[in-house]
Amino acid sequence: MNAPATPTASELLQKSELLAHILRGLKPYLPQHALLYQVEDTTPYECDGLTAYRARPLLVALPETEDQVAAVLRVCHTLNVPVVARGAGTGLSGGAMPHPLGVTLSLAKFNRILKIDKRSRTAVVQCGVRNLAISEAAAPYGLYYAPDPSSQIACTIGGNVAENSGGVHCLKYGLTLHNIVKVRGFTMEGEPIAFGSDALDQPGYDLLSIVVGSEGMLAVTTEVTVKLVPKPQLARCIMASFDDMRKAGDAVASVIAAGIIPAGLEMMDKPMTAAVEDFVHAGYDLTAEAILLCESDGTPEEVEEEIGRMSAVLTRCGATAIAVSKDEAERLRFWSGRKNAFPASGRISPDYMCMDSTIPRKRLADILLAIAEMEKKYQLRCANVFHAGDGNLHPLILFDANDPDQLRRCELFGADILETSVAMGGTVTGEHGVGVEKLNSMCVQFSAEENAQMFGIKHAFDTKELLNPGKVIPTLHRCAEYGKMLVRAGQIKHPDLPRF
Numbered sequence: 001m002n003a004p005a006t007p008t009a010s011e012l013l014q015k016s017e018l019l020a021h022i023l024r025g026l027k028p029y030l031p032q033h034a035l036l037y038q039v040e041d042t043t044p045y046e047c048d049g050l051t052a053y054r055a056r057p058l059l060v061a062l063p064e065t066e067d068q069v070a071a072v073l074r075v076c077h078t079l080n081v082p083v084v085a086r087g088a089g090t091g092l093s094g095g096a097m098p099h100p101l102g103v104t105l106s107l108a109k110f111n112r113i114l115k116i117d118k119r120s121r122t123a124v125v126q127c128g129v130r131n132l133a134i135s136e137a138a139a140p141y142g143l144y145y146a147p148d149p150s151s152q153i154a155c156t157i158g159g160n161v162a163e164n165s166g167g168v169h170c171l172k173y174g175l176t177l178h179n180i181v182k183v184r185g186f187t188m189e190g191e192p193i194a195f196g197s198d199a200l201d202q203p204g205y206d207l208l209s210i211v212v213g214s215e216g217m218l219a220v221t222t223e224v225t226v227k228l229v230p231k232p233q234l235a236r237c238i239m240a241s242f243d244d245m246r247k248a249g250d251a252v253a254s255v256i257a258a259g260i261i262p263a264g265l266e267m268m269d270k271p272m273t274a275a276v277e278d279f280v281h282a283g284y285d286l287t288a289e290a291i292l293l294c295e296s297d298g299t300p301e302e303v304e305e306e307i308g309r310m311s312a313v314l315t316r317c318g319a320t321a322i323a324v325s326k327d328e329a330e331r332l333r334f335w336s337g338r339k340n341a342f343p344a345s346g347r348i349s350p351d352y353m354c355m356d357s358t359i360p361r362k363r364l365a366d367i368l369l370a371i372a373e374m375e376k377k378y379q380l381r382c383a384n385v386f387h388a389g390d391g392n393l394h395p396l397i398l399f400d401a402n403d404p405d406q407l408r409r410c411e412l413f414g415a416d417i418l419e420t421s422v423a424m425g426g427t428v429t430g431e432h433g434v435g436v437e438k439l440n441s442m443c444v445q446f447s448a449e450e451n452a453q454m455f456g457i458k459h460a461f462d463t464k465e466l467l468n469p470g471k472v473i474p475t476l477h478r479c480a481e482y483g484k485m486l487v488r489a490g491q492i493k494h495p496d497l498p499r500f
Helices: 009-026 039-045 066-079 131-141 157-163 245-257 270-280 300-316 328-339 341-346 361-378 404-423 439-445 448-461 476-481
Strands: 059-061 083-086 103-106 113-117 122-126 180-186 192-196 220-227 234-242 264-269 290-298 321-324 351-354 381-387 392-399
Touching (some): 009 066, 066 083, 066 180, 234 245, 245 264, 328 341, 341 381, 361 381, 392 404, 404 439, 439 476
Parallel strands (some): 083 103
Antiparallel strands (some): 264 290, 264 381, 351 392
């Protein structure tokens, strides 16, 4: 559906000529070891965490300074060569999949923490710094960085900015957007640009909200100023078991309706619970149809009160068992299964496709029951784990990529989940981005006018459409082919709109 086409012989010849032009342009600015173009060197960059879609880049540039980043962008802009910025490659939507006639700009060497300011509770870090490394560096000051995606041991802050990543604690502490104050980088023309400021607010348009979640389509991020929050005195976690999926879904809505904002509120269904328990041995209830993890943090008094209130709500909603962590080691053990859901799934299936959509909290049970019916329809298994507190689903469709028919059914399964989420009042993506995976599904959620508006913003920053092209925003032609837009006699409702 969204996979790249295989190049022809004439295209391969064009690629070799184009590569020679790019090398001539870049060699004055980058050392030889920072330019990778042999097959064995570029193949590791052919995909991100979504391995179903692959494309080998023409060249990989590994700059070490901001001047080198600017030079790569200037040269590529002059030559009309596409550029795809890449961090750790942990994305799950194909957002960092290379362009076959373009340059992959790897920012892996931008991995220094430049400054930690205890007084302002901020840290200035380069884009290639790992998410977890920020918290580790801030720990001596009694501070940490709140957003914690499951891939936080590997994912970089630059990638977090691109995708507006969340994590298990985003319900209380917010997404990446709510935890950064400034982003510096470069435009496609190689010009320096900054979004946000060191001040608490700034005049003019809120461009920071535009660049966060833009998936590398507007600018290349090189430096981020993040907010740090004090470590709570105490954190405890409730593990609640339910014998019915609807009871568990209603319990999530009831906790929020009671005016409680947990530090984390996660759900796993029975297949996922079985997979992770075999992997981490966290002591999960294998008989439960669903498990909820509810965390409270703060002062000991606050935690004790909140744990009591949450336990009462969960019991009232039909929880069959409730366990509360006694110490920090047990709390981490409760969370270990949720944090290792993805690697655990990799042990029970050759491949999996991790979907990402959002729905209203009150529809959690409805979407899970719908997914169960889809399993029968597409003859594929699906394990579910998600940020229940903010309705962010992460269904993992299990399949074998070596079987073309299974991949086809997996794509259809995923599209069905996304479209059902939209029909229930949700969106096609929560924190994994659109990339190439969800281009067709974007046609379901957004109209031609809305897509044109998004293209307008892109053109304002990248007039030649060279930064991460072909991602995120579906073209009018794609939406027409997908059958989500009426086209009669080659004309649509607004024929004056450009067909991108």
